[in-house]
Amino acid sequence: MDDSTYINASLPDTSDRMLFAVPKKGRLYDQCLSLLTNIGIEFNRKPRHDIALVSNLPIALVFLPAADIATYVAKGNIDLGITGLDIIRESQTENDVAELMRLGFGKCRLQVQAPAAIKEVRDARDLVGKRIVTSFINLTKQRFAELEGVPVEEMTTQVRFVSGSVEAACGLGLADGIVDLVESGDTMRAAGLHAVDTVLDTESVLITNRHPRFPKLADTIRQRVAGILMARRYVLCQYNIARSGLELACAITPGRQAPTITSLEQEGWVAVSVMVEKKSLADTMDQLRDAGATDILVLQIANARV
Incomplete structure (x- = not known):
């Protein structure tokens, strides 16, 4: 019995579900579960069961040893998976899987x-x-x-x-x-x-087979993960500044694409809303203050689409 027969026998009626593999234990397990929760994947894993049906998406989660996930994805037995970059390289499957994104944990x-x-x-x-x-x-x-x-x-x-x-x-x-x-x-x-x-x-990596059965659903998961990662990386910074100082302020806070600028009732002043990286937030706020910005506020981003 080959691997695909084993998986499909263990989980009946999966022809219309994307198989998504995550580590069943080890250093990546807890962080993977947290990520699944944050991207809105709802499931109930029964004790000692390594397969769980997602209730709100046509996905079946398959809990596998992290060392095996790259091989299953490369062979096409699994559509989508999370594992370590070291495992992908060690299993010599980098040419047979598509790396969707680095996840920033398990470094x-x-x-x-x-x-x-x-x-x-x-x-x-x-x-x-x-x-x-x-x-x-x-x-x-x-x-x-x-x-x-x-x-x-x-x-x-x-x-x-x-x-x-x-x-x-x-x-x-x-x-x-x-x-x-x-x-x-x-x-x-x-x-x-x-x-x-x-x-x-x-670090941990989200990978897919190079010929996925559910490309649109895989891309939906990719976008959800990207939104969570962006929310972890950025905050939303809002401040007021005189229009004369706007050019300098925008140089300090260029944002991911561009700042959102709104005229205030007070003549010659604007409100700016812009995304700022968390790691440089304190320095950015100091620079904005020195540039003449007032009412500098920082709001956490819970989720996003990029």
Whole structure:
């Protein structure tokens, strides 16, 4: 029985539903559930069930290991999915899936780590020809083949697979270095390791099959996600300013497209409404004040369409 037969047997009557895969556990699970709620997907997942029908859209959610989602999407068994960029690259499916957008959560780095106590190893090149342990076999081989300047088949570095507790390999004498995902780095430091190279900066990604069965619905989901991400990135800033200072104010707050400008009853004054990035908000407000703006207000954006 192939993968598509298994999925369809597990969930009867899905011919008119788009299959949307999300991680069933792990570092992306909670953030994916929050995103589904924010984009208006309503469902009830029964205990121990890995498939849930969405009640307000023709979608079936399929909860899969994050490591398998890219492969299912690439084969066409799943229409839409959320997984990590590292998984897409490791599964070598980047040519068979379409990346709709980066989601901004689940950010971490796939790094080469080595024992900090070994002073001779300060760069990944110092590990060429030695023993490397990882759960990212393909990406690791590609990186060390690049460092050696040879095809993967001719590399001398010994790359071995382990599925978990990769950081313990050096301490147990199984490896001279490891390649693993790092978020804060606390786990690696506790194991006496330090980073000597970054293979990949990764985050969660929304992907689809290159020949989706429900392109319009997939685009609807993409637009909803884009709206939520924009709402997280921007606030709506409103202020009043004399028309003589408008050019400078608009240079400070150009907005995503352009500010909305409305004449006030007070002659020579206008009201401006414009989107401003949250990360630069404090500086922007200070600059507006210095430019002569008054009544500067900031409103949160709950959702949007872009």
